[in-house]
Amino acid sequence: MKIINLRTYLLFLAPAFILFLLFYAAPIFSGFYYGFTDWRGFSFSANWVGLDNFVNVFKDPLFTTALRNIFILSVIVLLVQHVLAILFAVVLDQKLKGVSWMRAVIFYPAILNTVVIGYVWSYMYSPFVGFLPKMFDRLGLDGLAAIDWLGRPDIAIFSIAFVIIWQYIGYSMMIYMAGLQSIPQDIYESASIDGAGARQKFFRITLPLLMPAITVNTVLSVIGNLKQFEHIWVMTQGGPANSTQVFGSLIYQFAFKTSQPGYGTAMAMVLSVFILVVTFTQIRLLSRWEVKY
Amino acid sequence: MSATAMIRAKKISSYGLALCAMVVILIPLFVLATVSLQDPAAGPNPLRLPDSFHWSNYSDAIEKGRLLLYFRNSMTVLVLTTSITLLASVLAGYALRHGKPWKGDLIFTFFLMGLILPGFAGTIQSFLLLRELSLLNTHIGLSIVQTSGGMALPIFLYLQFFKTLPLEIEEAAVIDGCSPIKLFWKIVFPLTLPVTSTCVIIIALNSWNDFFSPLVYLPSPDMRTLPTGLMAFRMQYSTQWQQLFAAAVLIAAPFTLLYVFIQRYIIKGLVGGAVKG
Numbered sequence: 001m002k003i004i005n006l007r008t009y010l011l012f013l014a015p016a017f018i019l020f021l022l023f024y025a026a027p028i029f030s031g032f033y034y035g036f037t038d039w040r041g042f043s044f045s046a047n048w049v050g051l052d053n054f055v056n057v058f059k060d061p062l063f064t065t066a067l068r069n070i071f072i073l074s075v076i077v078l079l080v081q082h083v084l085a086i087l088f089a090v091v092l093d094q095k096l097k098g099v100s101w102m103r104a105v106i107f108y109p110a111i112l113n114t115v116v117i118g119y120v121w122s123y124m125y126s127p128f129v130g131f132l133p134k135m136f137d138r139l140g141l142d143g144l145a146a147i148d149w150l151g152r153p154d155i156a157i158f159s160i161a162f163v164i165i166w167q168y169i170g171y172s173m174m175i176y177m178a179g180l181q182s183i184p185q186d187i188y189e190s191a192s193i194d195g196a197g198a199r200q201k202f203f204r205i206t207l208p209l210l211m212p213a214i215t216v217n218t219v220l221s222v223i224g225n226l227k228q229f230e231h232i233w234v235m236t237q238g239g240p241a242n243s244t245q246v247f248g249s250l251i252y253q254f255a256f257k258t259s260q261p262g263y264g265t266a267m268a269m270v271l272s273v274f275i276l277v278v279t280f281t282q283i284r285l286l287s288r289w290e291v292k293y
Numbered sequence: 294m295s296a297t298a299m300i301r302a303k304k305i306s307s308y309g310l311a312l313c314a315m316v317v318i319l320i321p322l323f324v325l326a327t328v329s330l331q332d333p334a335a336g337p338n339p340l341r342l343p344d345s346f347h348w349s350n351y352s353d354a355i356e357k358g359r360l361l362l363y364f365r366n367s368m369t370v371l372v373l374t375t376s377i378t379l380l381a382s383v384l385a386g387y388a389l390r391h392g393k394p395w396k397g398d399l400i401f402t403f404f405l406m407g408l409i410l411p412g413f414a415g416t417i418q419s420f421l422l423l424r425e426l427s428l429l430n431t432h433i434g435l436s437i438v439q440t441s442g443g444m445a446l447p448i449f450l451y452l453q454f455f456k457t458l459p460l461e462i463e464e465a466a467v468i469d470g471c472s473p474i475k476l477f478w479k480i481v482f483p484l485t486l487p488v489t490s491t492c493v494i495i496i497a498l499n500s501w502n503d504f505f506s507p508l509v510y511l512p513s514p515d516m517r518t519l520p521t522g523l524m525a526f527r528m529q530y531s532t533q534w535q536q537l538f539a540a541a542v543l544i545a546a547p548f549t550l551l552y553v554f555i556q557r558y559i560i561k562g563l564v565g566g567a568v569k570g
Contacts, residue, residue, distance in 0.1 A: 013389070016448060023438055024406075088311075106314055113520055116523075119527065123339075134338070175568055178565075227411040234504070275410065
């Protein structure tokens with residue numbers, strides 16, 4: 001039986017479809033045209049210049065830096081945040097006293113505003129007056145106390161990676177915990193009867209059955225890191241000496257600071273294709289590891 | 294080692310690990326709170342509690358940082374974005390549920406791009422479009438942009454929910470002569486309350502914390518929302534940590550208070566959205 005007719009169907013779909021088409025899809029997809037032009041961005045008019053922008057993008061040392069930085073962010077977050085989050089999820093899934101409060105505290109930074117986080121961590125890292133230099137000074141670790149964590153081009157990106165992990169580790173943990181709770185308990189019981197130890201249970205049962213959660217969680221996190229803009233912009237704006245530039249900050253600068261939107265758009269298109277390829281590959285690879293039970 | 298001793302060792306190491314995690318999470322927040330109350334005339338000291346509480350940092354921050362104005366702007370955008378997004382996505386989710394399956398999937402894939410592609414890839418084009426429509430520098434314009442990029446997840450959650458809803462309820466109503474629109478508002482929509490509350494949490498939090506779109510689409514200082522307003526405040530008073538931190542505490546306060554009272558629902562909403570997505 002038909003519940004709604006075609007007219008109602010279209011009427012209901014229209015608001016979302018039009019909003020999405022007009023303000024999300026069309027702007028992004030028109031980028032595939034503007035990337036091939038000398039567009040200045042003050043109006044919709046532009047002249048075709050062929051592949052010039054794309055050639056320049058791939059020759060640009062900033063492009064290489066951005067690629068390196070999103071690679072660093074993605075890999076560190078994958079290794080540190082997700083490995084630790086699985087560990088925390090397993091530990092905090094037990095019946096411990098006050099465990100729901102511990103989870104809530106570890107999750108809390110995920111709901112904080114990036115500007116607030118940027119403030120706090122800029123201060124934690126800041127030379128002389130900040131928490132880390134003062135604490136290392138108090139502990140007598142002069143070498144560490146003298147480090148300018150966000151000011152040194154060789155370590156700034158790692159300092160930012162740490163902040164991202166600090167903010168989202170609880171979020172990942174809760175997703176893994178939801179995954180853990182979907183594993184049927186009788187599998188563990190029969191494994192115990194068969195004489196499996198804790199380590200065997202973790203690597204032979206927990207981890208394989210957690211794979212769907214690992215796929216969702218790591219895919220979301222890699223997409224987020226490839227699109228990174230806010231943490232970078234609030235803490236370093238791509239500096240010092242462009243060492244923390246990511247695609248987000250570069251595209252923003254090319255569009256609004258140096259008014260080279262055609263070039264910025266070409267870069268955005270390269271990033272979009274890159275994200276689609278990485279996401280697709282990651283889902284294919286990870287879903288191969290998923291087991292059914 | 295005996296079995297009880299092993300269980301005990303495991304418990305102790307679990308508590309130890311949880312404690313370490315909590316300390317690392319809490320230290321920056323603790324520093325934020327203490328420094329915001331320290332004497333603005335002296336240098337900030339993260340390792341010491343304030344001798345006396347300088348609440349004036351807060352009133353100064355509100356005044357100098359124009360926080361009341363930004364709060365009102367943020368609130369306006371939050372209410373607009375949440376209502377537009379909810380309405381558009383619940384209607385679309387319902388339509389997709391009852392449309393032809395392959396068409397529904399195709400259209401849904403289209404919306405899904407909103408989760409994957411970087412929104413900033415179309416920034417300048419949207420900027421020009423808003424300018425053409427005289428929506429640049431308006432809160433409604435910002436809300437429309439936030440809605441367009443934030444609908445994918447709510448539509449998906451609604452679609453999943455409607456699939457679990459038994460058709461008999463709706464069929465009975467149609468047989469009784471109920472019009473589609475009345476059926477939707479009187480019978481279907483009230484049943485969506487659990488999904489709707491999840492969606493409200495996700496949409497409202499994203500809107501409140503959004504930094505990029507207000508930075509781009511609200512160039513006028515009077516229109517700024519809290520995140521961009523705070524960023525501007527920091528650019529201006531970059532060495533005044535005490536007042537900056539007071540402002541930061543204030544922007545974090547509304548959702549923190551909510552979180553303290555209904556954290557279980559907030560976590561469930563945010564995590565549930567990601568897991569099902």
